Amino acid sequence: MSRSEGQPKYNTREEVDFVIIGSGAAGGVLARELSTNGFSVVVLEQGQYRTAADFKHDELDVIFNNELLNHPGWNDPQTFRKFASETAVQMQGEPPPAYYARGVGGSSVHFTANYWRFHQSDFMERSLLGPMEGTGFADWPIGYEELEPYYTRVEWECGVSGQPGPFEAPRSRPYPVPPMPVKSSGVLFEKGARAMGLHPQPAPLAILSKPLNGRPACIHCGFCMGFGCEVNAKSSTLASMIPAAEATGRCEIRPLSTVFRIQTNAAGRVNEVVYLDAAGKQQAQKTRAAVLSANGAETPRLLLLSESARSPNGLANSSGIVGQYLMGNGHSVTQAAFEHPLNEFKSVQVTRIVHDFYENDPSRGFYGGGGMDARPFLDSTPILHALTGMPPDKPTWGSEFKQMLRHYFTRKMSVLGSTTSVPLASNNITLDPNLKDDKGRPAIRMTYMDHADDLAMATFLQDRAVEILGAAGAKEIWREPVEGGTIQAHLLGTCRMGNDPTTSVVDKYHRAHDVPNLFICDGSSFVSSGRGQPTMTIQALAFRAAEHITRFARNGEI
Ligand SMILES: Cc1cc2nc3c(=O)[nH]c(=O)nc-3n(C[C@H](O)[C@H](O)[C@H](O)COP(=O)(O)OP(=O)(O)OC[C@H]3O[C@@H](n4cnc5c(N)ncnc54)[C@H](O)[C@@H]3O)c2cc1C
Ligand code: SF4
16 A cells, blocks of 8 residues: 655544545546645545556456455455345355445546547437436436536546547547557457448547656556556546645545445534544544545445434435436447457557447437447456357367467457446345445445346447448457346446436535535436446546535535
8 A cells, every 4th residue: 555745644533624435536536626626635445545556467366356346255245136026146256246446546447448428418318308118217407518628627637548539529629649549459340330331430548648747658558457557547546636636735545444424413414424444443534524426336325324313214315316226338249250360468448439329319219329349358368368258159178279269369359339228216226134244334235137228229239240340351250148237337327416306316516415515426426327438427527516516615605
C-alpha cells in the first residue's frame, strides 16, 4: 500500500466537509473536484491503495484468482438468482455476480476503457418511444446538452483518445489525443463492416495514445482488460484524478476502510460515516455531508444497511426504489479464426467500433440498440485462450489440443455486441437473508434476468458480427450462446435519478430526496443503460454533480 506525501490526516472526531465513500470512476472525480474547490475531504475506500508499480502481468493471480477484486468469495460472498421465486445461491468457482474491483481507483483500474458518450436519445427514449409495459422505462431529468460540457471535461482531464464518429451527438471540443493505432482485429473488422455498407470508426478509449497532463502514452503491453496499467496510460481515477486530489493538501484517501453504516442524527441528516479500519476496528468519521460512490451494487447495499427507526426500509428509501431497476447491458460474443496470424495479444483491446445499430429501429420488431467492437477478448492472454478461446467440439487435452493452442492463439479475434438493458423492477440488489460476509454484513443478493428485447438485440448484433467476420475473410466463425447474464460488470440504475421522490432516489443534482446532506453519484444514478459502455457517462455525471454540490455548499444549502 502506498500513499502520496503531503496528504492530510484528519482526526475522525474532526468534522470534515465531505466524506466520499468509494474511490472509483465517480468517487475519484468527486474527490478531486471537491478538494480542488477548497473543501476538506476524506475518501473511505474498502480496497488497497496500489500504484502502477504494484501492477503485474500475472494472469493467474489477476484474472483467475481475482486479485484486484480481492476475491469476494473468500470474505465477502454474494448470491445470485434469476427470479424472485428462486432461492439465491453462491456461484462456485466463478467471479461474483457484481463484478467490480476493490482498491483506490475502483473498477476504472482494471476496466477495458471503451469510452462512448451517450446520444441525445439515451436521455429521452420514454418520450420518444412511449411506455414499455411492465418496465421502469423513463426519461432522465437531464438531457445530453446539459451533460456535454462534462463529457468534454472527462475527455480532456481524465484523458480519452479518439476521433469523432459519424453518429455521435454534437461535441464542443475535439478529443485531446488521436485514436490508438489500429490493430489487426480493427483492420479486419473495418474491412468486413465496410463491405456490409456500415460505418466503422476508431474506438474512443480512456487510454492515452500520446502523453497528456503529465502522463505517458500506452506502451501496448497487452495486459489491459482486467489488469492495472503499469505505466499510468490507462485513465483510471487512480492515475488521473487521485494524485491531483491529494496534491490539494485537503484530501485524505483512507484505504482498507469498509463502510458499513451511514449514520444520521435526530433531524435525519448524515452526521458520521461508520467503517471498519485496516485493523478491523470500528471507526466513525464526522462529516458535514456524505457522497456515496460505491457503485451500483454496493451503494444500494449500504443504504439498505443504514436503516433506522426514521428510515425502516433503508436510508434514502422512502420510495422503495433503492436497489431496484438494476441494469447491466446485454452482450453477444462471436469468435473467429483467420488464416494468417493477427497477433491480437498486443496492445489495448479495441481499436474499431460500429455504431450503425445504436438507435432503436421499430423495423427490428423489438426495443433496443447497441454498438459493436472488434477485440482479442478471450484470446488476450494464454490461460483465458486455452479455457475459452477454442472452437467448439474440438479436443480439450492431448497433443492435438496443444497444436490447436499454438495455431489459434495468434489467429483469433472476437466481435462483441453491447446493448441496451431494459430497467425491470424484477432485477435488483437486495440483502441476502441468510448469508453474511466476514464482517457480519448481509451479503449482496442479485436478482437478474435480461428482458427478451435485450436478448433479441444481442442476437441481432451477433448476426451482424457473423456477416462482418465472413466478409472480412474469416476461416472459422462460431457464436457464444446469447443468454441471460449471471455476472454483471456494468452495475447501473439501482438509485435512479428523477424529479419525483416517489419514483426515484436522487434528484437531478444527485441529492437524496430524503436526506439533504447525502449525495449519491455512481453507476446507480442511471435511469437508462445506454448502449454498453457506461463509465464515460458515470464520470461526466460526477463532474457535473461536483459542480452543483460545490454551489450548494458555498451557498449554505447543504
Ligand atoms: C473487466 C471489466 C471491464 C470493463 N470495461 C469497461 C469498458 O470498457 N467501458 C466502460 O464504460 N465500463 C467498463 N467496465 C465497467 C466500469 O468499470 C464501471 O462502470 C465503473 O468503474 C463504475 O464506476 P463506479 O464509480 O460506479 O464504481 P466503481 O468504479 O466500482 O467504484 C466503487 C468503489 O467503491 C468501493 N466501495 C464499495 N463499497 C464500499 C464500502 N462499503 N466501503 C468503502 N468502499 C467501498 C469499491 O471498492 C470501489 O473502489 C468494466 C468493468 C469490468 C469489471
Ligand atoms: S495496453 Fe497500454 S493502457 Fe493497457 S495496460 Fe498496457 S500500457 Fe496500459
